[in-house]
Amino acid sequence: MRNINYNITLLDLTYVHEVDWTASITDFDWVYRVTQAGFDYSKGEVIEVATLRVNRKDDLRYVFSSLRKHGIDMVYFMGVNPGYPKYVKVIVKGSIDLSTRFLAQELGLLEVYAYYVNGIEHWGFLALNRESLDQFLKEITNYGKILSNNIRVLKIEDLITANASRLDVFLNSSEYKVLRHAFERGFFNIPRSISMDELSKELGLSKSTIDRYLRSSLNKILRIIVRNEN
Template identity: 35%
Template structure:
């Protein structure tokens, strides 16, 4: 029974995305959480944006308003006066050209998404090397993967160690549902329990269970792989 997964990290010049037009701007866009709405073809990024000057911020807001992949700035809240300025921001994007949407369709779990000066830094967990390599082939058609690392990640060790600290990282619902899923073999390969079975057992929808688990795993893996790439 295989309990190891493939962790892929890479730097990316996404030639068809909004980040391509920001190479001259001094900023860091750190995605704290994301949501893929596969039914309505949207993705949402909940991020912390840090900019070092007024010109950088003005240009970034202009890129957000003009680029075809950005469907809207859902929220924008400055956290301090002056510069460097930190801003909480939520972007709504088009899934048709989304890196995370491609990963989502191949069973990937997003661990890291940080954009700075036109370069995207990504980290994803995939069920196997084949899925990770298929993903790389697809994103290479929309940009340039500048470098990547593909390593084995032992989920038993990651989950066992991280769950000891999980109450500090997760919301109560994320912790409860992820712990139950782990104990019932949801993360085994093949799975010992399916998502719909978990949903029936917990009295929640499949979408809700999936979102809690993905959010929890993202937080755990971001903590585990914080020093990667």
């Protein structure tokens, strides 16, 4: 089995995605904030639900035109408010080719947020190992320019103890049981007080099952914490 590393790292990234539609619009003010995203692997598509803000009607037309020129389909759009600045709820879909989100997914990164302002993309990602993060940063330079990246390590004990009173509310029973046992037995200590093999014997679960429960529970905890910070 592969070596499992739980050094949790948060990346705050600003990026000009030169081959994407976002980089082609820099001469007026606009904000595009992704609220939900997913993949249709059978069609090789990424789907986004987002809110777009523009200040003028011509700017709205220009954004829609840029999306079409880059092969992105507008599945749905609806104005949220009358007048301008205008907020528009949109659903779009495009190819996973050259997708920052898809590359992150393939490398095991967890997306925390994504929003674009005047041609600059702002991303937040969590990684369970630094190697995947470094590989991601290396590969996206093939398609654009990194303006800044801020990387910081999050302490697992701080994440768990800070939310101990709420863990069993948003984790299922299996996730909670495995995470709590691993934490109390010192799995996240440096150096570790217990190995994955020993956890497997104590819990009566396979190592792959324990790994899955830990990743799932940490995913949920980190999404809540980082979204609250932002």
